[in-house]
Amino acid sequence: MNFVSLDPALQPLIESYLDPTNRALLAPVLNALGADAAQRLGPLAETADKNPPVLEQFDREGERVDAITYHDSYRELSRAAYEEYGLSALSHRGLHGWDDVPPHLVKYILSYVFVQAEFGLACPVSMTDAAARTLRKFGAGRFEEVIDRLTSVDSARRYTGAMFMTEIQAGTDIARTETVAERDGEEWKLSGRKWFASNPDADIILTLARYPGGDDTTRGVGLFMLPKVLPDGSRNAYVIDRLKDKLGTRSMPSGEVTLNGAYAVQVGELERGFRQMAEMVNTSRLSNAMRSTALMRRSVNEAVAHARKRVVFGRPLIEAPLMRMTLLPLQAEAEAALGMVFFAGDALQRADAGDATATQLIRVLTPLAKHYICKRARHVTAEAMEVRGGRGYIEEWPDARLVRDSHLGSVWEGSSNVIALDVLRCLRQQGTHRLLAETMTASLEAVELPEAGDDVRTLLHRWEAITVRGDALLAGPGADAEALIGRYADALAQLVMATLLLTQADTEATRDGNFRKLLVARAFIALNILHDDEVAPEALAHLEQIIDGAVVSRDAVASPTPVV
Structure with a gap:
């Protein structure tokens, strides 16, 4: 099996959007990942889903450690994502034969294939990538070593990233953020509670906090970089209170975190903290659409494989007219979503190169793709599960996990209503x-x-x-x-x-x-x-x-x- 060869829409789109040089560099790593995702990474993901991470808050001496223990399957998946394929580094450095940074589409294409095997890990991979992008854009050259380690493929050096935004009273309404920042010489100390923090043991965290003298709008919230380990090698002053019991993405931890005067470094201009964090959020939102597209493709593959193998009333199920009418819309939805991801990824590339029209396009394409594709993934994965009947509902098959994971896209980085209002904002402003x-x-x-x-x-x-x-x-x-x-x-x-x-x-x-x-x-x-x-x-x-x-x-x- 190879997830690339099973995808009829992927290669023609690659030919349309990438030039011959980039296609030639992409081909060997893409084909290798396609086989790897189907044969090695997929089974690892099934195992990781059934063996979620565990939080150890104290060691045997009673010292607070807040260590998260991962199953070996998740660790191997992490090595593949961060090191072998460099998914979080591809927008920042040359890999896989590229002397310079490859086009954004290369990252989206490889990530799309990887996610067909493992969805949960793609969240910290995306946040690591987005954290490096945000620090480079707004850090004024202050975070070069951090960026280098966030984009490293060296197991001894690489960092992972996270963003802590959500509080109990401040998910959608960031102006209600209660975490506070106090001056500590040249740096800051942060105190407060973050209620939903994915990858909570990340090495580098971007978070929001109210700063002295700020008003009660989003302009009163600053952006800060919070390292897990302080410059002197000691742990930073925050604790992981507990891990969440989630519907899906069970392989990857999300938790509640309390900041107790945690050391932090200001990022960019204080009064523009929310706008700067929005850069990270928007990057993750487009990745959300890509990941939901990958779930569609995997679920359609599973449905087709079953329909071809299953014999009902003396003929393969795929020959039944009603089943054909069931499969056709799923196939069309998956291909339509992939086309939009390619178009948006290409627009992002042009926007980063200074194209003003592309900048406006990606501004609206990002919430549009997240709003529609993530919600449709719930429908496509559920319909595909039903094709397999009772087997699809059983956790030994991948369909149930795909359905569980598919619900995340519409919730993470802003629920559908929040995203729709962002579309309205684009219409009103531009x-x-x-x-x-x-x-x-x-x-x-x-x-x-x-x-x-x-x-x-x-x-x-x-x-x-x-x-x-x-x-x-x-x-x-x-x-x-x-x-x-x-x-x-x-x-x-x-x-x-x-x-x-x-x-x-x-x-x-x-x-x-x-x-x-x-x-x-x-x-x-x-x-x-x-x-x-x-x-x-x-x-x-x-x-x-x-x-x-x-x-x-x-x-x-x-x-x-x-x-x-």
């Missing part, structure tokens, strides 16, 4: 619904495939309508906009994904002579945009080719999608 419409419309107008003409006109019509709808949303009462933004964000995300599927279909048909992606695009448009089951019969007829990534001829797409 009119990004219009920017998306302009960008997607330009892509659709560049489609040259004659067979896609009606599909293009369908989506162009929908972009006009959703732009008008967005304008009306912004012009109406504020309370109405807040009430309706969740549904609007979903519709906007679906339209982005439909457009990306169709433009990729144009690329693959022109470049490879393969019309497979056009069938996928039509299925997604029919089921998610037009809400009509009857306009994608050709996709159902060619389901095996869609699943396997086989070549689909031009004749198979002769029936156009009607314009609505």
Whole structure:
């Protein structure tokens, strides 16, 4: 088994977004990881899920140690993620043959394959990456050694990172943060309680605290770097009160932490602490969407494997018409999500290079992807589990773990309502619904495939309508906009994904002579945009080719999608 070869959408997207040099460097490590994730890392993840970490608060002498003990399976997974594949380092240093930092997409692609084996560990990996990015951006050159160790692949040197934001009364409403910072010479001491802290024994923590003289808004909250070990080698002054008993991500610890005058170093400008922390949060939010996409892909793989093997009433289950209609939307959702992750990752690359339009795009694409993809992962994993029937509900199979883990994406780094309101903020501040419409419309107008003409006109019509709808949303009462933004964000995300599927279909048909992606695009448009089951019969007829990534001829797409 190889998770890369099982994915029909991955390689064509890589060809579309990465140049030949980057593709050549990526290919060997990606193929190695694809096999490793399926054959070694997947079983390790199942074992780690069943053997969660344990907190030892005191040693046998009664001294406070707050040591977390991990199962060997999790330790091996950590070595693979941080050291062998360097997932937290890929946005910061050259690895795997790259002399310089590879494109952001390389990290997202490799992480997407890794997460199909292990989801929980990807959270501290992402936070480690994001902590290094945040310290580099706002640390004014003060944290070079810390950044070097956060991005190291050397087992003797590497650090892991975390962010402690959530308090009992201050999850969404950061202005209510009660943790306080007091001056201690050139540095600070922090006191307070963080209620939900993942990777609580991280080496480097970024956290928020109120500073003297700050107001009662988010501008009164500063950003601080808190090391686990002090410069003199002693433990910092905070304790882990307990670990959380979670629905999913059981392999990775989350806990409650109390800061007792903990040593901390200020990061950036005090009054901009929340905005600076938002850089870390937004990076993690995009990773959340990527991880949810990976769960979709793994769950679809499991459902397809079962449907092909299971014989019911004398024929393989995959030949049953209703089962085909069950599998097709799951496949289309997984491919649509992956296309959006690629597009967002590429936009982030261009934004980091100074592209102002890309900066606006990634600002809205990040919450859009997190809002829609993470929530849809719950549906896709649950439907895929049901394909396996009673077996899927049993923990010996991976389906139940995938379902449990899938619920995290919609909660972590802001629940769906919080994320939807962030989309609304983007619309109000920058009119990004219009920017998306302009960008997607330009892509659709560049489609040259004659067979896609009606599909293009369908989506162009929908972009006009959703732009008008967005304008009306912004012009109406504020309370109405807040009430309706969740549904609007979903519709906007679906339209982005439909457009990306169709433009990729144009690329693959022109470049490879393969019309497979056009069938996928039509299925997604029919089921998610037009809400009509009857306009994608050709996709159902060619389901095996869609699943396997086989070549689909031009004749198979002769029936156009009607314009609505």
